Each structure stands twice: as C-alpha cells, then as structure tokens.
Amino acid sequence: MMTITYEYGGALYVNLTNRCDCACVFCLRHNGHKGSIYADDLWLDREPTREEALADLLGRDLPAYRELVFCGFGEPMFRVDDILWLVDRLKERVPNLPPVRINTNGHANLIHGRDVTPGLAGRIDVLSISLNGSDAAEYCAVTQPRDGERAWEAMLDFTRKAAAYVPTVMMTVVDKDKTPEEIEKCRTLAQSLGAALRVRAYIPD
Ligand code: SF4
Numbered sequence: 224m225m226t227i228t229y230e231y232g233g234a235l236y237v238n239l240t241n242r243c244d245c246a247c248v249f250c251l252r253h254n255g256h257k258g259s260i261y262a263d264d265l266w267l268d269r270e271p272t273r274e275e276a277l278a279d280l281l282g283r284d285l286p287a288y289r290e291l292v293f294c295g296f297g298e299p300m301f302r303v304d305d306i307l308w309l310v311d312r313l314k315e316r317v318p319n320l321p322p323v324r325i326n327t328n329g330h331a332n333l334i335h336g337r338d339v340t341p342g343l344a345g346r347i348d349v350l351s352i353s354l355n356g357s358d359a360a361e362y363c364a365v366t367q368p369r370d371g372e373r374a375w376e377a378m379l380d381f382t383r384k385a386a387a388y389v390p391t392v393m394m395t396v397v398d399k400d401k402t403p404e405e406i407e408k409c410r411t412l413a414q415s416l417g418a419a420l421r422v423r424a425y426i427p428d
Contacts, residue, residue, distance in 0.1 A: 238295035329378035386417030399425035
C-alpha cells in the first residue's frame, strides 16, 4: 500500500519521497521503521507520480484541513517541481485551499544546483526548516549530510533567500540536549536570516 496523504492534528500531510541527502541520528527512516507516530506505512516502494498525488489530494475534502503540509518520510524538496505543480493544480481547482507548508532540511538549492526559492512565491505560505544545531559542527554531527559543512551553509543561504518569497519562514530545533544559551544562539541565527525560531519538544520514537 502507498500512503501519499495522511491526516495528523487537523492537517493533511503529503508524502512524496523517501529520498534524503541527510542521515539524521533521530530519523525514523533508520532502524527499519516504515512508519511514524503519524501514520503506519510511509515508506514508498516507489514514488507516486505527480498525477497520482494530485488524484489522491483531490479525493480529500481539502478545505476541511487547517494546513496542507509537504513533508513525508524523506526530504520533500527533492520533488520541488512536482510540489509547485501540485500547488498550482490545487489552487486552480480547490476554492479555499488551506495554507501550504513545506517541512524541509533547507538543502534544495544544493540538491538541485540552482536557486529554487523564487518558485515558492505565491504558492507556499509557510516553510519550516530544520536548524538542528547552533553551528556547523553540531549540525553535521546530528544530520550527517552527504555534503558535510557545505550543507550547513546551503541551509542558511536557502533560509535567507526563501524569506524573501515565503510569508512565514520558521527554523525548528528540538529542545533535547540543548542549553538555554544554545537555544538563544539558534534564535539569534534564525532571526538574522529572516526566520522565526520554533522550539519543538522531543518525541521519542
Ligand atoms: S532530513 Fe529529515 S528525512 Fe532526512 S535524514 Fe533528517 S530527519 Fe530524516
């Protein structure tokens, strides 16, 4: 079975890919997990086409959700062009489409080798970017990105650029193992990039 969309907390989540350029120590994709607290079966044996994703989304009562969230089991921005295509189709067809959010590691420009942020304008309402650490060393220790510290720089640059196009840009950290000083350092960094910091409670898997 392929879970493309699932409900959680009044929002509708969209799962388009398992791919990711990180190997976060806390990622649910490790350790044989195929699901999460949100849904049972998120591992995609193959990625849905954008047409399949659109059909799935149109089968939902979209205005009933408080938010439409592209996140998924992997990094959704591997499919940024498909996300933007889907949002365009939904905006054409669904009056009162709820706000659209992407949860991302912020590596899209590094992954694609181009600046994808202008395409977010008018389509994406909220971006939630995982900050995960207050400096490059901590970030890389936690997220183990394929491109090492370049990924940290790329994530910061992506955040700064996206803030020019997306009304609400948040960076998130999990409060586990963070001192108040580190949280404040993260907050200052996020704000310097045009983002707000959101501190999330740790959810053990
Ligand atoms: S960025 Fe997200 S999907 Fe990728 S390894 Fe980290 S937690 Fe998992």
